[in-house]
Amino acid sequence: MAETKSCDTELKTAFPSIVQRDTTQREFSHFFVAKDLLPTIARHLHTQPGLHGRLALLWAVDNRPARNTYELHYLFTLEPSHRWVLLSTELAKDDRVFPSITPHIHAAQWYEREIRDMFGLIPQGHPDLRRLVRHEHWPQGAHPLKKDFPWDRALGRQQGEHRFHRIEGEGVFEVPVGPIHAGIIEPGHFRFSVAGEPIMQLELHHFWTHRGVEKLFEQQPLAAAVPLAERVSGDTTFGHSLAYCQAVESLRHLDVPRRGRYLRSLFLELERLHNHLGDVGAICNDTAYALPHAHCSRMKEQIMQLNDRLTGSRFLRGLNRVGGVALDLTAAQLAEIAAEIDRMEQDFSELESIIAHNASLIDRLEATGVLTERTAWDHAVVGVVGRASGLDQDLRRDRPFAAYDELSVKVVHYRYGDVRARMRVRMDEIHESMRLIREIRLRIPQGPVAVESSPRAQAGEWALSAVEGWRGEILYMVMAGDNETIQRCKVRDPSFVNWPAIQWAVIGNIIPDFPLINKSFNLSYAGNDL
Amino acid sequence: MFRILKKSLKTGVATGRHPQATQSSEPLTPEAHKKASAFNRSLAIREVDTGSCNACEVEMNALTNPVYDAERFGIHIAASPRHADALVVTGPVTVNMARALKDVYKQTPDPKLVIALGDCAIDCGAFKGSYAVTGPVDRHIPVDVRIPGCPPRPADILKALTDIQERP
Numbered sequence A: 001m002a003e004t005k006s007c008d009t010e011l012k013t014a015f016p017s018i019v020q021r022d023t024t025q026r027e028f029s030h031f032f033v034a035k036d037l038l039p040t041i042a043r044h045l046h047t048q049p050g051l052h053g054r055l056a057l058l059w060a061v062d063n064r065p066a067r068n069t070y071e072l073h074y075l076f077t078l079e080p081s082h083r084w085v086l087l088s089t090e091l092a093k094d095d096r097v098f099p100s101i102t103p104h105i106h107a108a109q110w111y112e113r114e115i116r117d118m119f120g121l122i123p124q125g126h127p128d129l130r131r132l133v134r135h136e137h138w139p140q141g142a143h144p145l146k147k148d149f150p151w152d153r154a155l156g157r158q159q160g161e162h163r164f165h166r167i168e169g170e171g172v173f174e175v176p177v178g179p180i181h182a183g184i185i186e187p188g189h190f191r192f193s194v195a196g197e198p199i200m201q202l203e204l205h206h207f208w209t210h211r212g213v214e215k216l217f218e219q220q221p222l223a224a225a226v227p228l229a230e231r232v233s234g235d236t237t238f239g240h241s242l243a244y245c246q247a248v249e250s251l252r253h254l255d256v257p258r259r260g261r262y263l264r265s266l267f268l269e270l271e272r273l274h275n276h277l278g279d280v281g282a283i284c285n286d287t288a289y290a291l292p293h294a295h296c297s298r299m300k301e302q303i304m305q306l307n308d309r310l311t312g313s314r315f316l317r318g319l320n321r322v323g324g325v326a327l328d329l330t331a332a333q334l335a336e337i338a339a340e341i342d343r344m345e346q347d348f349s350e351l352e353s354i355i356a357h358n359a360s361l362i363d364r365l366e367a368t369g370v371l372t373e374r375t376a377w378d379h380a381v382v383g384v385v386g387r388a389s390g391l392d393q394d395l396r397r398d399r400p401f402a403a404y405d406e407l408s409v410k411v412v413h414y415r416y417g418d419v420r421a422r423m424r425v426r427m428d429e430i431h432e433s434m435r436l437i438r439e440i441r442l443r444i445p446q447g448p449v450a451v452e453s454s455p456r457a458q459a460g461e462w463a464l465s466a467v468e469g470w471r472g473e474i475l476y477m478v479m480a481g482d483n484e485t486i487q488r489c490k491v492r493d494p495s496f497v498n499w500p501a502i503q504w505a506v507i508g509n510i511i512p513d514f515p516l517i518n519k520s521f522n523l524s525y526a527g528n529d530l
Numbered sequence B: 001m002f003r004i005l006k007k008s009l010k011t012g013v014a015t016g017r018h019p020q021a022t023q024s025s026e027p028l029t030p031e032a033h034k035k036a037s038a039f040n041r042s043l044a045i046r047e048v049d050t051g052s053c054n055a056c057e058v059e060m061n062a063l064t065n066p067v068y069d070a071e072r073f074g075i076h077i078a079a080s081p082r083h084a085d086a087l088v089v090t091g092p093v094t095v096n097m098a099r100a101l102k103d104v105y106k107q108t109p110d111p112k113l114v115i116a117l118g119d120c121a122i123d124c125g126a127f128k129g130s131y132a133v134t135g136p137v138d139r140h141i142p143v144d145v146r147i148p149g150c151p152p153r154p155a156d157i158l159k160a161l162t163d164i165q166e167r168p
């Protein structure tokens, strides 16, 4: 691609000292840079009009056992071309400090705090160095992703209290909510500052369900970690296991047979469908409009029962494996899916017109919880939430995986950024998923659904993989260790980037609208906390 | 209005349109039965997630949909532990949630039942041994009923909960 070349040359001309690495992966440029130059180059990538780089992922690797260094990797997606550019740097020997890019690129804020917590490396110049993943009662010096930190020794306890940002003044109240909430929801803490009704500030205090997932990956053989990936965020079982399997497949240079890839797309759309159906109902329910909720949760249940009949798992567990999928569907089963989808499309369309004609519902949703395009971009927000705020991005179209290179995905996006826009994105995507499922049924080729995986992965090699799950972009970076072990596995659920943005979407709204706004984001706590 | 009525008539009764429970939880201990008899067949449940992957939550939520409609058996979800007869706990107990779990237990009035839902709550499941996990639920609070599965299907959960309501 000419565009690619020009972006690479531009970077090299602008910064002669950077070194380009060879990469086997297409659509991917890799540059090695000195750590002091990092903020400048990152900023260039982010702000230069022709480049428009969105920080997609930032991860560290403790490479002390092999090379006595820590590695830092910054992955950018260039928005016009969707090309990936990776900047890497190394901290030599006893160096524990790296320059923060957060002052230039806001989206780096949680990543850098995460790296500090998990590796003990210090992002110099970061405006907020409070703990993020480590709650204050974790003992000093506990950085779990350091290689010399034992994975299986439960953490001790020390005294400590989280310091929230305070707003002071006459009539300002703080309202703490959580970690345990009133419904059947995961734990998280929200601290509101209000003066009268409107919210002046919301601060999140999450990571209550931190289970040490990334460290647990390092204890597993490459081929055996799929069940763990399925349990990163249960509602996205298939999306996560797919992203993990794809990464291992590219490490092992495996080509999944076409039928296997079509089935993967099919299952991914079924997962999107039942989650989106549930969300549309739940958003209505949070305005106390119970009727759509009843219908939507019934339809969601129908899809989950369909999943169960077809695969033996309501969540599509145990389906993905390295090299393809574990089970094939017969023509009769595919016809059963199509028939169910046809019935449901009719069913859902009727419900949609009921919803659209309810003025008081629309009134609650409109202009509630607005996330502007600018704020969304600054946070590098992904998925449904991004598309509702005007960010036209969808990996199924932009970086096709599974069978999406042969299917045309219509991507919708709205510009209002309010609860209604987030609901409409979901509604449109429900129809699009149904259409895709029908198309898959018509086009699915015959053949095997998986390849046997024989070639071994080289120690130290790594691969990236991206999947557009129902919430948004799921990223995995898997680095192989000796003898088919995992040296490092970086997991990035879309929730991790979208959570901070909610703090901005609620400002000026009233607390009673918070559950509604939160529902319209519907982010995972488990996937965020890891 | 007409649209809504038409929709309801067309949909019919969804309740009960689900496969039967297949897997049964462990038989109820006599002590658990004795405790449960105080609730007179109504069961107010407070759900507590102590580090689950959230699939167990999805299935608990499914109990409230029209298909399972647990309310018809007198099972309802309470918004506060102070209103609860039973705690349903999901997930391994993470280091960060251990305190909160004990607090919730203390705030639930006696007599109370503790139900460990899912493999994680029973033996930490996929997260066993991790530095961030303190152990299964019964390391922290006494557990009366265990519902295995990863996650257990809603029909199985419903069966286990209605078993609790049976007279011994």
Ligand code: SF4
Pocket: A231, A234, B051, B052, B053, B054, B055, B056, B090, B091, B092, B117, B118, B119, B120, B121, B125, B126, B149, B150, B151, B152
């Ligand atoms: S038992 Fe399974 S489904 Fe339930 S929380 Fe644990 S991993 Fe998730």
